[in-house]
Amino acid sequence: MARLRYFLALWASKAAYALLRLLKHNATMFPGQVALTLCPDYFAQTRKCPHVFCVTGTNGKTTTTNMVADLLTAAGYKVVSNRYGSNINTGVATALTHSVGIFGKPKVDALALEVDEKFSRKILPYIHPDYLVVTNLFRDSIKRNAHPEFIFNILNTYIPKETRLVLNADCLQSSRLCPGNERVFFAIDKLPTDVTACVNLINDFSVCPECDTKLEYEYLRYHHIGKAYCPKCGFRSFDGDYRLTNLDYDAGQITVLHDGAESVYPIVNRALYNVYNELAAIALLTDFGLSRETLAKALGGMGVTETRYKETKAGKTVLIRTMAKGQNSVSCSRTMDFVGHESGERSVFIMVDDMYERKDSHEFIGWIWDVDFEFLDQPDIRQIILAGPRCYDYQLRMLVAGIPAEKLVVEPDEFKAVDVMDKDVDKLYLLHDTSTLDLAIEVEKKILAVFPAAQQREAAQ
């Protein structure tokens, strides 16, 4: 009976997908929703393909999952991933539907799944991944995720005992998950930019979990990421099995030490959080058995997905459209750190708001007070454009961050903001949320049209 119900769910799910695609819809969640409604134990009933890789954590899940899927594909594996879909149970169920044929037989070699950390309890115990990467655990939206310890306890309870873990040794929050499981750690050695005391507004892991003494750091990268030790009881961060020993931005490459041998790989993206994502993918797939040559070759031709990072030219201005995740103060701080420490005369256009949520609920705007906007207080950042319905909240936040009022352009209409902003700038960072991506693409089009003409007029005068 259970199998019959499963097959009905599978066929309905496949039919729903075909129909939605015919109507030119994305079809990332609904086919999975159909499957789970008809067959609540769809995850357990689905026959798994030979290799199942999952990626979870607060930040970096999408980028890491996409890299893992692309690297496996480059190595000759047939892969299904939820890269365009949702990372909650319905999106994962849709991916499972794609991974089997109409008689339920696996038709791919591997599944590469992004799994939402809170929804992991509904997914991991039934999917039984062979591997699970946990990128990190930070404070996230208070409404959705409460606090990092709450998410830690969910993962610690529901990760299957036989799953091999790939953990970030520099994140004390997530590296302590499931100590009974087999695991490998990745870590980045001390960098010239590291400090020994936290400069961020948020540090989610500052006290020794053994004796409650304040932790000290051999080096601290950002927030609680770094190598910590307890001066009283000897508790300390784990050592990396895959250690990034050299980060060479000029040569565009990283060196990874594993089992006493160093290997060199191209850097996919300059932002340090993306270097962590790349290192996680390298650690996972090296442990799985892919060769350095295969990984290095595939990474050489890879970029971060365009919905997360895209560079174009608007006249003489380099336009960088990138994500600054709303309601996620750590992720947003990473973007501010990245933009703040880039070089050249630049402007920053911020269109991150939560109007989409205010239709039926609301998020406490206080999260913007946890974001390190202070990183934007740089002499070579010429203008900060605050656009969209939350622009006045941001204006107050920027002033408190010490940014001079004359650098701020405050405009509720994103398109009008393009008209009034300064166009004579080397680089422009267009920062958007997941929910404002489509709008950001329209604003980007306007910038691409308006900037070159304005610069030509300027040059002619």
Ligand SMILES: [Zn+2]
């Ligand atoms: Zn201690």
